[in-house]
Amino acid sequence: MELIKEPWPWFVAxxxxxxxxxxxxxxxxxxxxxxxxxTLCSAAGAGSVSDFFHFDWKNQKWNLVFLVGAILGxxxxxxxxxxxxxxxxxxxxxxxxxxxxxxxxxxDRYLPLEIFGPEAWTSVSGIGxxxxxxxxxxxxxxxxxxxxxxxxxxxxxxxxxxxxxxVIGFFIGGLLMTYFGLPLIF
Amino acid sequence: xKYIKFILTGIVFGIVMTKAEIISWYRIYEMFRFGSFHMYxxxxxxxxxxxxxxxxxxxxxxxxxxxxxxQFAPKKKSIARYLIGGTFFGLGWALAGACPGxxxxxxxxxxxxxxxxxxxxxxxxxxxxxxxxxxxx
Numbered sequence: 001m002e003l004i005k006e007p008w009p010w011f012v013a014x015x016x017x018x019x020x021x022x023x024x025x026x027x028x029x030x031x032x033x034x035x036x037x038x039t040l041c042s043a044a045g046a047g048s049v050s051d052f053f054h055f056d057w058k059n060q061k062w063n064l065v066f067l068v069g070a071i072l073g074x075x076x077x078x079x080x081x082x083x084x085x086x087x088x089x090x091x092x093x094x095x096x097x098x099x100x101x102x103x104x105x106x107x108d109r110y111l112p113l114e115i116f117g118p119e120a121w122t123s124v125s126g127i128g129x130x131x132x133x134x135x136x137x138x139x140x141x142x143x144x145x146x147x148x149x150x151x152x153x154x155x156x157x158x159x160x161x162x163x164x165x166x167v168i169g170f171f172i173g174g175l176l177m178t179y180f181g182l183p184l185i186f
Numbered sequence: 187x188k189y190i191k192f193i194l195t196g197i198v199f200g201i202v203m204t205k206a207e208i209i210s211w212y213r214i215y216e217m218f219r220f221g222s223f224h225m226y227x228x229x230x231x232x233x234x235x236x237x238x239x240x241x242x243x244x245x246x247x248x249x250x251x252x253x254x255x256x257q258f259a260p261k262k263k264s265i266a267r268y269l270i271g272g273t274f275f276g277l278g279w280a281l282a283g284a285c286p287g288x289x290x291x292x293x294x295x296x297x298x299x300x301x302x303x304x305x306x307x308x309x310x311x312x313x314x315x316x317x318x319x320x321x322x323x
Contacts, residue, residue, distance in 0.1 A: 004205075010224050013206030014231025020199045021232070022239050027191055028250045030259075033287040037311040052315035065189045066196035067290055073200015074209070074294025081201065087210045093221035097212075110210040111283065111297055120299035127302060129281070134289070134306025135313070136278025141286060142314040143271025143321065145261065148285040151272075152229055155261060157236025162261035162268050169272020170279060171218075177280035178218035185281075 005083050021153055029062055032150035034141035036060070036067050085109045101186040114186065129185065136173075144169060200291045209291050211283025218280050267323040278310075 021031040038053065039060040046053035087107045097103040103114050120126045141147040144166045146155065152170070155163025203209045206228060217225035242248070243256050250256050279285050282303045284292065289307065292300040 007207055008202070008205040010206065010227025011231055013202050013208065013228045015235050016198065016202045017228065017232040018235035018239060020195055020202070021236055023191075023195045025243070025256060026251050027195075028252055028254060028256075029192075033285075033290075034307075034311075037286060037307055038315075040308060041312050041315065046312055046315060050312075050315035050318075052318055053312075062189060062192045065192040066199070069193040069196015069198075070200040070203070070287060070291050071294040072193070073197040073202075074204050074291035075200075076197065076294075077201050077204035078295045081205060087207050087212050089212045089216045090221040093212075093216045093219050096219065097215070107212050110207070110212075110295065111292070111300075112211055115211065115283075116297055116299045120302065130299060130302035131306035131309070133278050133282035134303035134308075135310035136274050136306075137282055137284075137286065137289075137303075138278075138307030138310025138312075139314050140271050140273070140275025140278055140310070141307075142311050143318075144268050144275055145271070147275065147287075148229075148279075149287060151268075153232050153236060156233045157240045158258050158260075159237065159240075160261045162263060165265055165268035166272040166275075169269045170276040172269075173273040173276020173278070174214075174218045174280040175276075176273075177277045178215060181277065181281065182215075 004081055007088070017153060018157075021149075021157065024066075027062075030150070031154045032063075032146055033067070033070075034138070034147035034150065036063050037138050038142060039064060100183050103186070140173070199287065200294060203288050203291045204295065209284060209288035209295075214280060214283040264323055267321075270322070278307075 024031045039057045042053040042055060042057040087110060089107045094106045097106040103112050106112065115129065120130055144151065146166065151163040151166040156167065207213050208225070208228060213225055216222045240258065248256055282289070284300070284303065286307060289300055289304050
């Protein structure tokens with residue numbers, strides 16, 4: 001039990017993610033989380049505005065159930081499987097967070113207070129940054145036809161060149177944001 | 187009853203995302219600064235095992251749980267949509283520090299400002315649906 005409460009190393013997490021992908025394939029489905037965002041738009045009635053959302057979203061209910069399971073998994077971990085919320089990131093990265101972005105106490109919890117703290121709800125720029133970040137993820141995932149699960153895990157596992165191109169795009173965007181965007185914003 | 191297997195798979199997914207700190211903003215920042223092997227190990231080992239599993243399924247003609255042949259749909263060929271869409275996704279991934287799965291897992295840990303990120307991701311998805319015919323694919 002003590003071992004479970006420690007952070008899990010990559011060689012435990014990676015194989016388990018492959019197992020999740022395999023399970024969904026074995027149950028006649030696919031591993032693609034961002035499809036849920038489209039499904040939710042469709043369920044909310046977006047089909048009346050765009051054909052893109054005009055499909056029988058009820059066929060995707062299994063994926064929404066998977067989504068609920070993911071939230072439960074987070075809750076179970078938080079309640080029973082962890083002693084501390086701190087994340088031991090590399091010291092040089094911790095230093096660059098302080099020097100470049102002014103983030104103090106980097107890694108003392110899962111998310112930085114500078115972005116996800118109480119001010120996230122009260123300041124216009126705080127709210128704007130969070131909504132913008134999600135907007136880019138949601139727009140980009142649908143434009144690219146998938147996110148990390150659909151392209152980086154499932155697509156690469158099936159040796160799909162389009163997925164490799166998408167993952168290269170993920171990194172182009174991620175590096176641009178990390179080296180140029182974040183220092184501008186914070 | 188038929189949904190129980192999906193909620194269980196989702197729970198395993200949520201626990202792995204949490205316990206391996208994949209849902210941590212800091213781990214994503216660290217990955218994009220090439221500061222640690224952790225995230226590369228997670229994705230790399232998942233893909234390595236995924237490639238083997240996919241090949242085994244294809245070569246053995248393995249049947250699914252319901253007895254149907256397992257088939258893999260190839261992705262449509264293109265460069266523009268994957269590169270441009272992927273770049274937008276990456277910009278958001280590095281800012282939010284979370285891709286779509288972890289966004290929802292974080293609700294379970296009580297990080298409620300992530301709900302604004304999820305709202306944004308729904309708006310972004312909706313916006314794509316509005317403009318997709320005008321975009322290069």
